[in-house]
Amino acid sequence: MQTDKVISVSNLTKKFGDFTAVDNISFDCVKGEIFGFLGANGAGKTTAMRMLCGLSLPTSGEASVAGFDVYKESELIKKKIGYMSQKFSLYEDLTVWENIRFYAGIYGLSDSNIREKSRQLLTELHLEGQENALVRSLPLGWKQKLAFSVAIVHNPAIVFLDEPTGGVDPITRREFWGLIYEASARDITVFVTTHYMDEAEYCNRVSIMVDGKIEALDTPANLKQHYNADSMDEVFLHLARTATRSQD
Amino acid sequence: MKQFLIFVKKECLHIWRDRRTLVILIGMPIVQIILYGFALTNEVKNSRIAVFDQSKDDATRLITDRIAASRYFNLEKNLNSYKQIGESFREGIVRMVVVFPINFQDDLLHTNHAQIQLIADASDPNTANTLANYASAIVNDYQNALNNDQKLPYNIDVQLRMLYNPELKGAYNFVPGVMALVLMLICAMMTSISIVKEKEMGTMEVILVSPLKPFRIVLAKTVPYLLVSLLNIISILLLSVYALDVPIKGSIFLLMAESTLFTITSLSLGILISNFSRTQQSAMFTSMMSLFLPTLLFSGFLFPIENMPKALQIISNIVPAKWYYIIVKAVMIKGLGITAIWKETLILMGMTLLLLGISIRNFKIRLA
Numbered sequence: 180m181q182t183d184k185v186i187s188v189s190n191l192t193k194k195f196g197d198f199t200a201v202d203n204i205s206f207d208c209v210k211g212e213i214f215g216f217l218g219a220n221g222a223g224k225t226t227a228m229r230m231l232c233g234l235s236l237p238t239s240g241e242a243s244v245a246g247f248d249v250y251k252e253s254e255l256i257k258k259k260i261g262y263m264s265q266k267f268s269l270y271e272d273l274t275v276w277e278n279i280r281f282y283a284g285i286y287g288l289s290d291s292n293i294r295e296k297s298r299q300l301l302t303e304l305h306l307e308g309q310e311n312a313l314v315r316s317l318p319l320g321w322k323q324k325l326a327f328s329v330a331i332v333h334n335p336a337i338v339f340l341d342e343p344t345g346g347v348d349p350i351t352r353r354e355f356w357g358l359i360y361e362a363s364a365r366d367i368t369v370f371v372t373t374h375y376m377d378e379a380e381y382c383n384r385v386s387i388m389v390d391g392k393i394e395a396l397d398t399p400a401n402l403k404q405h406y407n408a409d410s411m412d413e414v415f416l417h418l419a420r421t422a423t424r425s426q427d
Numbered sequence: 428m429k430q431f432l433i434f435v436k437k438e439c440l441h442i443w444r445d446r447r448t449l450v451i452l453i454g455m456p457i458v459q460i461i462l463y464g465f466a467l468t469n470e471v472k473n474s475r476i477a478v479f480d481q482s483k484d485d486a487t488r489l490i491t492d493r494i495a496a497s498r499y500f501n502l503e504k505n506l507n508s509y510k511q512i513g514e515s516f517r518e519g520i521v522r523m524v525v526v527f528p529i530n531f532q533d534d535l536l537h538t539n540h541a542q543i544q545l546i547a548d549a550s551d552p553n554t555a556n557t558l559a560n561y562a563s564a565i566v567n568d569y570q571n572a573l574n575n576d577q578k579l580p581y582n583i584d585v586q587l588r589m590l591y592n593p594e595l596k597g598a599y600n601f602v603p604g605v606m607a608l609v610l611m612l613i614c615a616m617m618t619s620i621s622i623v624k625e626k627e628m629g630t631m632e633v634i635l636v637s638p639l640k641p642f643r644i645v646l647a648k649t650v651p652y653l654l655v656s657l658l659n660i661i662s663i664l665l666l667s668v669y670a671l672d673v674p675i676k677g678s679i680f681l682l683m684a685e686s687t688l689f690t691i692t693s694l695s696l697g698i699l700i701s702n703f704s705r706t707q708q709s710a711m712f713t714s715m716m717s718l719f720l721p722t723l724l725f726s727g728f729l730f731p732i733e734n735m736p737k738a739l740q741i742i743s744n745i746v747p748a749k750w751y752y753i754i755v756k757a758v759m760i761k762g763l764g765i766t767a768i769w770k771e772t773l774i775l776m777g778m779t780l781l782l783l784g785i786s787i788r789n790f791k792i793r794l795a
Contacts, residue, residue: 266629
């Protein structure tokens with residue numbers, strides 16, 4: 180398993196002036212793992228994730244993503260990762276097919292490849308016949324599932340999901356996690372931040388960030404055992420209570 | 428390159444899907460040209476006037492005919508008494524009354540001196556002034572014709588020649604002004620809005636995580652608006668030539684090249700604005716306040732810059748539209764070549780490079 184590390188982070192730190200947003204964090208993710216990245220608002224999750232995506236340079240520490248260094252090889256990293264934000268990030272005024280073509284296109288997929296992929300994708304999502312519908316007209320759950328499929332259309336090594344299930348009903352969330360498991364089965368590492376503790380239970384491993392530091396990192400079962408808790412909710416509350424930073 | 432084209436295509440789709448905005452983009456210049464060219468002109472056309480002719484001789488009839496024939500005046504009625512003058516003004520029927528005294532022609536022919544009274548409604552002083560000037564010019568014209576025919580010893584020859592715009596047409600001023608305004612508005616506002624929109628929707632993050640380079644993203648976002656702007660320039664020029672009779676005296680290629688340059692200036696301003704705006708509304712508002720007003724005030728097309736206080740004159744130098752306005756007037760109206768406007772062109776180029784540099788640098792930093 181050691182050789183399958185796709186994300187490797189050690190002593191990563193990001194400071195904005197006097198403020199240390201991410202404080203000396205270290206962890207590894209392996210191929211196909213579903214890695215839950217938890218923390219209250221303002222704990223530093225997004226900043227950490229942005230550094231791993233090559234959107235932001237760390238202040239100090241080491242990190243490599245898909246085997247590439249975040250300082251020097253961010254352009255190479257970008258080709259190997261997918262990203263989905265909490266806003267689903269599809270173009271509402273474009274059709275389903277146009278969205279797929281655009282996102283696949285900017286990753287440099289060939290036309291025939293794009294066509295094949297999108298056919299496959301539409302079938303998987305049961306969206307056949309909807310390819311010319313404007314994304315605006317789709318129900319929220321479908322938009323979200325489509326956004327996820329689009330984020331992994333180029334077969335990345337890792338997909339980063341930033342609170343992907345915000346504002347979605349529980350049933351759709353279940354379905355969405357079905358997609359995540361499928362991606363994981365295809366050896367795509369899933370790096371997911373979430374607020375929902377039931378979702379934390381679905382992850383292979385979970386890290387909990389408090390005030391920029393990773394306070395706990397283990398499988399959900401081990402964490403519950405360690406903190407003598409019945410659910411991840413209790414674990415999280417136990418740790419989050421120690422936070423001194425104001426939550427926004 | 429292929430990724431770039433895909434991006435441009437996507438941008439075009441955005442514009443195409445948003446029909447209402449597209450109509451505004453294409454229609455705005457046309458409406459503006461028509462508005463400024465015909466309605467908002469500072470020329471005074473077809474003003475209603477009345478004549479009170481107490482002499483009723485050949486000379487007064489000739490002068491009246493000339494005035495009535497001019498496109499500035501419409502002869503509304505002939506008056507018969509002084510009392511009617513006041514009445515006509517009060518009723519708002521006329522803006523000016525021309526009064527010929529008794530024995531006008533006799534006085535003129537025998538004493539070489541005759542008087543005409545122009546009574547104008549000066550509640551609008553500018554119009555009154557303009558009307559009086561027009562009328563005096565017509566009377567002068569007549570007097571000159573008379574003098575020439577009679578070969579009288581004293582010819583007071585006031586010759587006024589209006590260079591480039593002999594008819595003093597307002598459109599000669601407005602067309603270059605509207606071009607500057609429209610390009611500035613469409614390019615800057617639309618690019619800033621379209622970039623900020625992606626930030627708002629969250630799609631910008633996704634694009635930035637993709638292998639596309641930020642520089643290319645910015646470029647791809649501006650290309651469609653560059654095309655729309657060129658379309659606008661063409662429609663403005665067609666309208667001005669065929670509807671407003673404003674000729675293009677200089678090289679049309681030079682004009683298009685300079686317009687493209689100015690378009691790029693405006694686009695980079697748009698990118699700059701998008702860097703500082705979080706919402707589409709704020710992008711729009713910033714564009715309006717920081718671009719529309721200065722362009723209107725300091726380009727020189729509504730208010731002559733020479734008449735402004737020194738401080739404002741200096742400020743006007745940093746408004747790109749001012750230089751573009753000078754260039755368009757020189758090329759289009761005066762028919763001058765690049766040798767006459769190289770300085771302005773260089774200034775505009777310098778501004779463009781500076782703005783482009785700052786905005787692209789900023790774009791990277793803000794998202795880095």
